[in-house]
Amino acid sequence: MNSLRALLLIVRRSLREHALSTTVTVVSAALASGLVMAVFAVAAQSRAAFAGGPVGFDAVLGARGSATQLVLNTVFHLETSPGNIPWSLYKEVREDRTVELAIPYAVGDNYRGLRIVGTTPEIFTKFEYVKGQKFEFVGYGEPFDADLRQAVVGSEAARISGLKRGDVFQPSHGVPVSGNAQNPDGNGVQHDERYVVTGVLKPTNSPSDRVIWIPIEGIFRMGGHVLRGTGENFEAQAGAVIPDEHKEVSAVMLKFKSPIHGRRMEDLINRQGKVATLAWPIANVVAQLFERLGWVNRILELVAYLVVLVAGGGLLSSIYNTMNERRREFAILRALGARRRTVFSAIVLEAMTISVLGSLLGYLVYGTIMAVAAAIIRERTGVVLDTFEWHPALVQTPLAMLAVGAIAGIFPARKAYATDVASTLSRNL
Amino acid sequence: MDLLHVENLIKDYVSPDGEVQRVLEIANFSLAAGEQVALRGSSGSGKTTFLHIVAGILAADRGSVRFDGEEIVDLNESQRDQYRARELGYVFQSFHLLGAYSALENVIFGGAFGSGGDPAFAEDLLVTLGLEHRLKHRPHQLSIGQQQRVALARALAGRPRMVLADEPTGNLDPTAAVEALELLRGLCRNQGAALLLVSHDPAVLGAFDRQEDFAVLNQASRGVTP
Structure with a gap:
């Protein structure tokens, strides 16, 4: 097992050891990710369906x-x-x-x-x-x-x-x-x-x-x-x-x-x-309507961004709160030869892993929101949205979540980075 | 040629009120490759600080610590981490096993940051120490004696050239202590690793051909201050 595999083992074990907080954080990341993707996709598809859908008349x-x-x-x-x-x-x-x-x-x-x-x-x-x-x-x-x-x-x-x-x-x-x-x-x-x-x-x-x-x-x-x-x-x-x-x-x-x-x-x-x-032309009339209703969409986007921030904060605090109990673990790993950057990377990687898991689960949330939204829109208007239609947000959002995870991981990682090996080991004799 | 050579080593601590307190002052100490040496010393005599400096966990203020001719004192922290990962094994008094990991994983970590952990070798070590049925047990599922053996295996897992042991039998009963000591010495002997052990237990110290009184070795503990 080299340093990288050791790193992965540290991450995997920590996620398992803190299963409850990991689960809660993953779910909140999934909700955030799914919500953001759905907001953008529903807005884009609705606009496309209403403004450019099959009308047939000029x-x-x-x-x-x-x-x-x-x-x-x-x-x-x-x-x-x-x-x-x-x-x-x-x-x-x-x-x-x-x-x-x-x-x-x-x-x-x-x-x-x-x-x-x-x-x-x-x-x-x-x-x-x-x-x-x-x-x-x-x-x-x-x-x-x-x-x-x-x-x-x-x-x-x-x-x-x-x-x-x-x-x-x-x-x-x-x-x-x-x-x-x-x-x-x-x-x-x-x-x-x-x-x-x-x-x-x-x-x-x-x-x-x-x-x-x-x-x-x-x-x-x-x-x-x-x-x-x-x-x-x-x-x-x-x-x-x-x-x-x-x-x-x-x-x-x-x-x-x-x-x-x-x-x-x-x-x-x-x-x-x-x-x-x-x-x-009909498409322009609908487009103007969407322009007038654009503020609703912007508010929804704002709410979605806030949910992402809250998820990032939750991720940060859930890992940060484990730092005290894990200080001994980091000191031991350092005593065994792990470098500071190794333990730093372990924490950032852990946060990013939670983000990735959240984003993957986010697709399920996205699919659910889209299915419900599509059913409502179809019921009310007859317009059909395609849950699987491509939208850049489907890639951009998970990448953004990954970045949020990495940033959220930096703060607790700095704490792990600063662990003083000698004094920590001495305190835990 | 000495594997470890310490010369004019000095370490001071600054107390909260600003007073400089010398805790370590060693004029000369050396250890040959494969040699086994016991340092006798009471609590608070600075022997753990000495081991930490030799291991590169702490930086010396002055002096020289050469390992196989390489000056450890001049290394930066990252280089000292690498030195520790490649060349040393460390047995702590309270074992310091990782509670979230199995016995086997704990041992694998012993070599993971140096040449790369070898799961097969780690398992062999545990089997040699009679823990073949405890590979997947976590530390809290092991007896104190078993935990000690896991700690010994971990110290040897990276095939170190030198093992540092800080009161390795301090938490064991006399019988288990003798047994653990024999295992440690045997493993070091088999791997050709030098052993620098610190203890205040006469039974442990008596097993070594070469003993050093740390109180004599460390001039700071004799009241020689800056």
Whole structure:
């Protein structure tokens, strides 16, 4: 056994001899490490998922007001609709030479807290949520018929509600505002209309998975719904055609022939017009939202750093407190020929070992936090986070913990370094 | 040529009130390779300080301590650590075994910082001393006599050229003391190591051909002060 192996034996034995404090310190280091990694990873992945996730549209046209609310309401199916815009506006942008695809959304109902969106079958036949990728059905599912009371259920909505192809359900009035399926907003009055599920969609890992899609005509004709396209109340009558001037939609989802066309449309709608708002580009709107919420993330980061500091302090004190009882051990080792730097290294190595063990266990903590966070975010928004997605923090944090361990180990190591062999041995005769 | 040669060695201590107190003043002392010498001395006579200086644990204030021709007094602390690890074995009065380690690990540590611990040799030593069934026992699980034998094995584990023993039988009963002494002397003889032993036990001292009265050797203990 050479000096290095002796060093490792000293470290290993000390960790075992002080098993309780070692365990507590390792766990606190693991919590710190896991928390820091999770804070950074959740923030980065959330931002990436919300700002750059599978949206498929370039812009959202909606009622005059907040672009952020418009995007939250139509892309992420959160919050309430800021209001409606007339059907004529939808027709107008649909015919615009720069617009490749315009799909109307009408919201206001739910089924067991899951948002119901009235739209056109183009959402299944033309819309690509990522380039080249349209919604796909599970098994023999198919789009709804625009003139029938039929519905298509997103994958997550199907999981939560239990709806499957052929099932019949009755929508209720109101929309869930915070993504909480258990507490939808609105009066909860169940409509008389019954809808048949024609298909369940395959997962897209996007908020669309939490949506139940029905024909937009169904929203217009739902019992109790009032259309104010002309400014006056209008209720659809069974069997009668609804004149276009009475129709209104919550929003129109737009895909331009070229993304650059959004600027012209934005100028047209936001600067010259007064009745609507164009949220464009969608990713920028979300990014601005994240910028505004950046302070929350910074506070979380600060808390995580403080936890690391506390863990480092705990590590320091747990080793420092053993120094008095170990002074005799160091004196004996020195008497056997161990150099000062050997005992110094033993203590620093011990602290670093605790950090390494903590960091390794930290991955478990990280995985747990990520799994819980991902489940909550998926439940609330439909956005899916990947626990195993790479983030620099997954390497930087353990390295930082190692550095904290080494620094924390220096203080007790200096005490071991300064052990006076002769006097210590004499005192322990 | 002497293995150890001490000349005009002086060590002073400064008391808390600032008074300089000479504890060691040795004009001349030498030990040949493989020789076994006993120093007779009472408690507080400075013999442990002498052994610590010879071992390089303490630095001398003045004088010369040469080991195999090399001046120990001129070495820095790290070099003295290396000298101690490579050349010396040390048996302490209270054994000073490491409580967290097994008997075998304690012995391995005896050679770990010099030429490198040899587990097989460490085990052989313990087997030779009749501790083959106690290899994994910790010190508190051993009798006093067994602890003493572990301490002896540890002192020899690095194949030293000189063993320093400070009252090595002080905690043993007379029978065990004689037995331990024989083991120590036998091991040193077998390895060709010189032995410098300090004791005040006549039974122990009587076993050595060469005895030195430390009170005579150390002029400071005779009232010769600076």
